[in-house]
Amino acid sequence: MSDFLRYEQSGAVVTLTMNDPERRNPLTGNTAVPEFLAAIERIERDTAVRAVILTGAGSAFCSGGDVRNMQRQSSGEVSGMEIRQEYRTGIQRLPLALFNLEVPVIAAVNGAAIGAGLDLACMCDVRIASDKARFAESFVKLGIIPGDGGAWLLTRLIGLSRAAEMAFTGDAIDAHQAEQWGLVSRVVPPDELMPAAQALAQRIAANPGHAVRLAKRLLRESLHTRLDTLLEMAAAFQALSHQNADHREAVAAFLEKRPPVFANPHQ
Numbered sequence: 001m002s003d004f005l006r007y008e009q010s011g012a013v014v015t016l017t018m019n020d021p022e023r024r025n026p027l028t029g030n031t032a033v034p035e036f037l038a039a040i041e042r043i044e045r046d047t048a049v050r051a052v053i054l055t056g057a058g059s060a061f062c063s064g065g066d067v068r069n070m071q072r073q074s075s076g077e078v079s080g081m082e083i084r085q086e087y088r089t090g091i092q093r094l095p096l097a098l099f100n101l102e103v104p105v106i107a108a109v110n111g112a113a114i115g116a117g118l119d120l121a122c123m124c125d126v127r128i129a130s131d132k133a134r135f136a137e138s139f140v141k142l143g144i145i146p147g148d149g150g151a152w153l154l155t156r157l158i159g160l161s162r163a164a165e166m167a168f169t170g171d172a173i174d175a176h177q178a179e180q181w182g183l184v185s186r187v188v189p190p191d192e193l194m195p196a197a198q199a200l201a202q203r204i205a206a207n208p209g210h211a212v213r214l215a216k217r218l219l220r221e222s223l224h225t226r227l228d229t230l231l232e233m234a235a236a237f238q239a240l241s242h243q244n245a246d247h248r249e250a251v252a253a254f255l256e257k258r259p260p261v262f263a264n265p266h267q
Contacts, residue, residue: 005035006057007042012050012205013198014043014103021058027116027148029066033090040097050205050212052101053197054124055108061133064115065091070142087147091116095149098123099220102213104204108197109133109184114172115142119150122157125216126200127184129175130193135183136172137163156223158183208246208262 004025006017016039018025018032027033043049056062073083098105107124115138121127137154139146146154146167154163158181166173175187188196204212214237222230241247246262253260 003035004030004032005039007039009049012048012209013053013201014039014049014051015053015055018054018056018062021056021060023066024058024060024063024112025056025117026063026066027091027094027120029069033094036094037097040101043103044101047209049103050207050209051201052103052105053108053194053201054105054120055110055194055197058111059132060111060117061107061109061113062117062120063112064117064119064138067142070144091148095119095123095153102216104212104216106197106200108193109135109175110190110193112136112172114138115146116148116150119146119148119153122150122153122183125219127178128193128197128200129178129184129187130190131175131187132190133175133178133184133187134172135166135175135178136170137166138170138172140168141170208244208250210244210246211241214241 004018004020006015006019008015008017016036020026020030023030043052072078073086078086104126105124107121107127109121109127109129111130111132112134113121114134114136118135118137121135137146137150139150145151151163151167154166157163158166162181165171173181173183175184178184179187186196218230218234218237221233225233246260249262250260
């Protein structure tokens with residue numbers, strides 16, 4: 001049984017819940033990373049999954065790194081090269097895995113998303129926040145830097161100036177400021193957070209799975225690929241999509257003015 005990450009599936013939607021509320025769901029000093037990697041691999045293999053919701057149990061979304069574990073890294077017990085390798089084989093595998101996951105991921109940010117917790121939310125495709133949520137790129141407060149891709153992720157979501165302000169001060173912003181800055185799509189009362197996330201997941205899951213997965217891949221590749229390269233990829237993806245049974249059904253339904261009935265819901 002999982003110690004940290006609860007995996008629940010209802011139809012085409014998987015809900016992942018970080019389940020260490022007493023410690024505010026940290027990502028280090030526990031089994032969080034390998035459990036995330038296993039869940040991502042499971043989702044990627046299951047073509048029935050069309051959308052994923054990620055949230056935290058308790059009052060926090062994710063508190064980031066375990067500060068107690070950082071004492072070991074600064075005490076001289078391990079060398080700088082060993083710490084570097086721990087990052088490369090540990091938490092840095094998480095942004096790469098989430099980036100490459102083709103199923104859309106919705107972060108339902110129920111509370112504080114601090115340090116690596118904010119970066120985890122940034123690794124997702126869409127963020128919905130409770131009005132109790134807070135966000136901080138707080139590494140500098142501990143004399144360290146974003147070690148898990150936050151400098152890359154946050155800049156692309158809110159722009160260089162605002163990302164620099166958050167990274168250089170370490171100050172927290174509330175959910176409404178996060179919405180103004182484009183960090184989250186919407187802010188809702190706490191009791192509406194999961195229903196809103198579920199409703200969005202169902203709207204995504206109602207579409208042909210192959211089209212959603214390929215669209216996400218194009219969006220991700222667009223972050224670092226030239227336009228001509230992306231267009232070549234889009235042409236190949238479109239050729240595959242045009243020959244899919246769900247596309248044929250969608251076109252027929254549109255022309256016949258009826259709801260589509262997809263013949264291959266898990267492909």
